[in-house]
Amino acid sequence: MALVVVLGLLLFAGLGCGGDETATDETTEDTAASTDTSAGETTDTSEAGDEVAAPTGEPIVFGALVSATGPAAALGEQERAALEMLEGQLNDRGGLLGRPVEIVIEDDQSNPNEAVTATNKLIQQDGAVAIIGGTISPSTLAMKPITAREGIPQVTMSAANAITDEPPIEWIWRTPPKDALAVARALTYVSEKLGITRIAVLHDENAFGSSGLAEIEKSAADYGLEVVAKESYRTDETDLTAPLTKIRSSEPEALVVWGTNPGPAVAAKNMDQLGMDIPYIGSHGIANMTFIDLAGDAAEGVVFPAGKMLIPESITDPAQKEVVDGFIAAFEEATGQRPNTFAGHAFDSVGLLVDAIERAGSTEPGDIQQALNETTGWAGPDGIFNYSETDHDGLEVGDLIMVRIEGGSWVLAE
């Protein structure tokens, strides 16, 4: 049985070596990059010019935790792609404070327990000065005590209210619109534009969907709305005609469907099948082409809240428009795909951190924390961010638009 011990130690040696290897590989990649591309649209205020000096010195390490595999993989994939693209972009433009930037990306497999191990690794092994992530709220909630204990700033890409409602919040900021905001945007539309009072809710039972339902139930009365029926479904459910039939018997005037693909698409098709022609209000979880690809004709007329990146023409702030257009172009060039909202969250996370570090002129956690809290008017795909000591969410309802699906593409819903 000493074999067990020896094997264990060998495995740790393997772990240790593996970790260092990846670190060295990434550093060599970055410091080798020395280009003379012009610094066009940027997330930070670097000097415009045709020649940019290659970054030198000790790399600044951002640790990132995304759900690249597991149930949330569809969300994490683009986040990871955006992070990789941004790392290259930052170093091409001379790095941060003249030093190269390294974004070490870990995968939590959509499992909060894995997030714990990975966060410890990022802080201890990789020396991250800030953490970006997680993709899903349970992971973020598991990471929060660690970053709070270590005093490392964490910028999350998850939406649950609890992240900034429950203490400790001194070391965590978020980039996506909070669940409360998305719900507020949707319900405002329902009460003002549809002029109805009875709504029903069909939601995914996962953290995203349940959080949405809780928020809707809490605030419906504020908009003069009544939730007459609510049903839930498992994420991979194959048929939703049963809960829909049950909902129909309560005679709602509109149905709010809160979940991420493929559930909402199944719901749309099933509603068609059942002949339910009440308005379908979705969540920002369907702010992507996948929903339209899956639901096909059934997607027509569906409305949902989303960040303005979905319809760049709707952006009124010129600074934000420039940033968003640049991001979309760069992402398409790097990956051949249009960025979705999750890629946008990643972009904002990196951008806000870079902006804060530049303003602070240092990578000390306390300085980053203070600089983040002083963020005002920073524009990105998710909106225009204003953080403060008490507000670590940064956005407001006006940063979201209501989108309608018409002819298989998105238009602004009036």
Add this chain to the structure above:
Amino acid sequence: MSLQEFLQFVFAGITSGSVYALTALGFTLIYNATGIINFAQGEFVMLGGLAAVSLHSGGAPLALAAIGAVAVVTVVGLLFELLAIRPLLNASILAQIIVTVGASLALRTAAMLVWGREAVALPAFTERAPLSVFGATVVAQTLWVLGVTALIVIALQVFYRRTMLGKAVRACAVNPMAARLLGIPYGRVVLLTFGASAAVAAAGGVLITPISFMSYSSGALIGLKGFAAAILGGLGSPAGAVAGGLTLGLLESLSVGLLPWSGTSGYKDAIAFLILLLVLFARPQGLLGQRSAQKV
């Protein structure tokens, strides 16, 4: 509850139940020949659907894509038997089952890498408006699923009862040693069984993708329900597999319909499983299973 609503719940149950039935059939086939539970069965369903999507979006007409997908997944099933199951035929059942667990993980991840993380769809086999019965609707695709399932069950019954090869397979299930002594090539029978099981699963996958889409992770829930259905109907009986599948689907959707309070549909699986447990406690061999005698 009105007749229309009741019928709608019944149709909902049949729609999901038919998926479970096909998956359960696959479990039963393999169990019959080897006594193993194939934990990768759901993944074969998933592969069938995804392969069809690839072939179809690559330009193949739907029918060809469907047949091609079944063929491809059958080959995967045969390879799986040769590489992973055959080396362990003399080992414990538990070891064989764990191998299928490993395979399900590997297949799921491979599918994620090949087809990406998003769900994909297939067009329905026949484009027509849903059928309406007393106001309750059912999509034509569901009838396709039921029809093909029925055909497969009938074919299996004929195969097992009337053909020499079928009888040989049944002999292997009863006593592999004796079957070998009689000159039946046990190894080839097992190989054939895995191929057939994969084909049935793939057919299921292709049939349901138009209704409920398919992604690399869809196999897990389908496999779980299929296993439950196979047990409920009685392991080893193809008719039992279908009965179990439809029953499970109906139990789920009727619990949604019959519970009066709003917000309780999330319990449907729990209720269905509870009933399954009660059935097992009362009738350990399942609804249509044979009481097995144990040699002392």
Add this chain to the structure above:
Amino acid sequence: MPRFGQGEGAESAAADAAVKPSEGGRGSDRDRGDRCGRGGAWGWASGNLAFLLFSLVALTMPLYLTNSYYLSILAFFAIRLMPTIGLNLLLGQAGQISLGHAAFIGLGAYGSALLTTRWGLDPWPAMFLAALLSALVAVVIGVPALRLKGHYLAMATLGFGEIVLILLIQLKGLTGGTDGVVGIPPLELGGWSLTDPRLFHVVVWSAALIMLRMALNLPRTRTGRALIALHRTEIAASSLGIDVAFHKLQVFVVSAVFASIAGSFLAHYVMFISPEGFGVTLSVLLVAGAVIGGLAGVWGAVWGAGLMVLLPEVLARYNEDYTLLAFGLLVIVVMIFLPEGLAGAPAKLRALRRTPPYTVASRTQAEPVEERGSECRS
């Protein structure tokens, strides 16, 4: 009436003689020997030496391993080890399968989490109460379920696991549903809060080692011997007056309690729990871990839990996307070459170098679980 201890020892003595004439076993010394029937003081010492050595290394690791990343992996190792020991006993000694053990981990985790956050209990009493709850649930489900056999038992436990998972998700008022429970307090020992990873390591490993010791001792107890008997043939065992059902239930409950305690440690370590982690996937992986580790002896649980926790970490260093693919393939490969698990590897390596003796009786029919004590044939 043959004494089961003696019978077992005599058999392994004969087998030992066939394989390695120089090393015979003495059945009559079984009580003083180790679980393999190797007699006398030497048996006692070698069995216990392994345990002592292992404990020493495990508990002193924080002295030279201060990196909180490595320590967190080891913490998860210990947490995973506890239910794996339970399953090793259940599968290996009692011959019963359970695909629902993640539910017991979940019950322990939620029990501890809710009792401490909602009702202000201290963590240790909460852990105890949660374990008690799990034991009760294990009795309620075990009495009817353990009468089932093979795949039917597997399905019954799987169904049980699913029901618990769904209840955890749906009873939002009680459990918080998929939002989970935040702000779970850390454990405390003698006034020291166990947020320091090194202190937590020592405590959680102590618990795991105590369970390991209990499991290693099992064959010496009455229940242990009864299990060895009934594992071979339930009918013969019960015809000799052994209450088969009672002993099976006993092991089931003990394994549930081990799992529950693991869940409690998990809750106080991560300080956040959510229901999704306690589903079928974890249950199946736990069983896989137990089987891969080897069911012939309790040490298989250490191998198995270790592999299931450490291997994905190692694989993830290379490429996260391929981690589970490589992991799944490795599971297949390990089972093909070592169908009796990793713990049987040394024996198998040695057997490879020796021509096997001619034996008339050999297994023609696959049995549900390995022979207990097969690791001793070396």
